[in-house]
Amino acid sequence: xxxxxxxxxxxxxxxxxxxxxxxxxxxxxxxxxxxxxxxxxxxxxxxxxxxxxxxxxxxxxxxxxxxxxxxxxxxxxxxxxxxxxxxxxxxxxxxxxxxxxxxxxxxxxxxxxxxxxxxxxxxxxxxxxxxxxxxxxxxxxxxxxxxxxxxxxxxxxxxxxxxxxxxxxxxxxxxxxxxxxxxxxxxxxxxxxxxxxxxxxxxxxxxxxxxxxxxxxxxxxxxxxxxxxxxxxxxxxxxxxxxxxxxxxxxxxxxxxxxxxxxxxxxxxxxxxxxxxxxxxxxxxxxxxxxxxxxxxxxxxxxxxxxxxxxxxxxxxxxxxxxxxxxxxxxxxxxxxxxxxxxxxxxxxxxxxxxxxxxxxxxxxxxxxx
Ligand code: SF4
Numbered sequence: 001x002x003x004x005x006x007x008x009x010x011x012x013x014x015x016x017x018x019x020x021x022x023x024x025x026x027x028x029x030x031x032x033x034x035x036x037x038x039x040x041x042x043x044x045x046x047x048x049x050x051x052x053x054x055x056x057x058x059x060x061x062x063x064x065x066x067x068x069x070x071x072x073x074x075x076x077x078x079x080x081x082x083x084x085x086x087x088x089x090x091x092x093x094x095x096x097x098x099x100x101x102x103x104x105x106x107x108x109x110x111x112x113x114x115x116x117x118x119x120x121x122x123x124x125x126x127x128x129x130x131x132x133x134x135x136x137x138x139x140x141x142x143x144x145x146x147x148x149x150x151x152x153x154x155x156x157x158x159x160x161x162x163x164x165x166x167x168x169x170x171x172x173x174x175x176x177x178x179x180x181x182x183x184x185x186x187x188x189x190x191x192x193x194x195x196x197x198x199x200x201x202x203x204x205x206x207x208x209x210x211x212x213x214x215x216x217x218x219x220x221x222x223x224x225x226x227x228x229x230x231x232x233x234x235x236x237x238x239x240x241x242x243x244x245x246x247x248x249x250x251x252x253x254x255x256x257x258x259x260x261x262x263x264x265x266x267x268x269x270x271x272x273x274x275x276x277x278x279x280x281x282x283x284x285x286x287x288x289x290x291x292x293x294x295x296x297x298x299x300x301x302x303x304x305x306x307x308x309x310x311x312x313x314x315x316x317x318x319x320x321x322x323x324x325x326x327x328x329x330x331x332x333x334x335x336x337x338x339x340x341x342x343x344x345x346x347x348x349x350x351x352x353x354x355x356x357x358x359x360x361x362x363x364x365x366x367x368x369x370x
Contacts, residue, residue, distance in 0.1 A: 009134035039145035079329035104156035110163025133174035166202035207249040215257040221275035277318035
């Protein structure tokens with residue numbers, strides 16, 4: 001067990017306290033923080049604007065955690081899935097998604113997940129443990145270090161991989177602070193999205209702490225269906241959940257993304273679409289429809305194309321921006337809901353949650369949305 005302090009696991013405030021505790025001037029914290037979150041920084045000797053004495057002291061007392069890349073798989077659609085090993089030998093994955101002119105990285109927040117949503121392969125693992133803040137951050141740093149000069153920039157982060165980020169609240173908040181810090185990773189809060197299954201108290205707390213985008217994995221417009229698909233709904237049913245969405249403090253001009261995985265015969269009827277439109281009345285929302293991605297051990301099926309199109313039309317007629325998203329990386333088992341972290345020395349699929357924009361169809365009057 002490493003007794004040294006992992007500087008990548010500290011928030012900026014904690015780093016400042018640590019530095020001043022050693023006797024360094026406060027202003028050095030910004031300089032050192034910028035070093036720590038450089039993707040290519042591996043040893044303190046690379047911090048060339050610090051004296052040898054201080055670098056030696058850092059070496060004695062601290063270290064910079066890193067993830068080991070076990071495998072990178074590339075999909076025919078350009079998505080890349082990274083399988084990482086953690087310090088204790090557990091495994092997680094991140095998925096790099098090419099978009100128009102930039103990359104989005106889908107990162108994990110837990111090893112496994114306790115929520116056990118019926119349509120999700122990750123949920124079948126149960127929860128092994130929470131990720132530390134540094135393990136969330138290091139997924140981003142490691143992938144950034146893997147990119148070359150010919151790659152577009154990695155500008156967007158979605159916490160939509162393995163795990164429920166709000167179930168690992170403290171470490172997720174710490175990681176988000178570093179991602180957004182001008183002395184840390186410097187991502188725009190407009191380009192960082194947290195996806196939740198609907199942990200109501202933590203949703204409220206998140207909005208009060210940080211201005212990030214929120215995605216809600218909704219998947220049903222009535223409690224009976226949602227109870228069946230997502231056990232969390234028994235604890236936080238639709239009434240308080242939708243109220244929490246209405247009250248959530250979003251970045252300026254942003255809307256909550258409602259994710260709706262369409263499963264044939266379960267939640268894809270025209271009546272379900274009408275109920276969804278009614279349920280979201282008063283929520284600043286846009287809707288992503290995601291056809292179910294098959295994985296072992298689940299008898300669900302994706303909707304047929306006609307049903308999918310009809311479902312979308314009903315929502316558009318109700319003035320909601322509604323997008324059909326096809327998952328990227330299906331050929332490398334990196335698609336939404338297919339994820340399952342299992343490393344046996346061979347390659348195994350992990351994570352979930354990246355979708356490709358297929359086509360955006362807007363309601364006639366977006367401003368007039370209900
Ligand atoms: S969908 Fe998300 S919250 Fe539900 S089991 Fe999968 S990883 Fe967990």
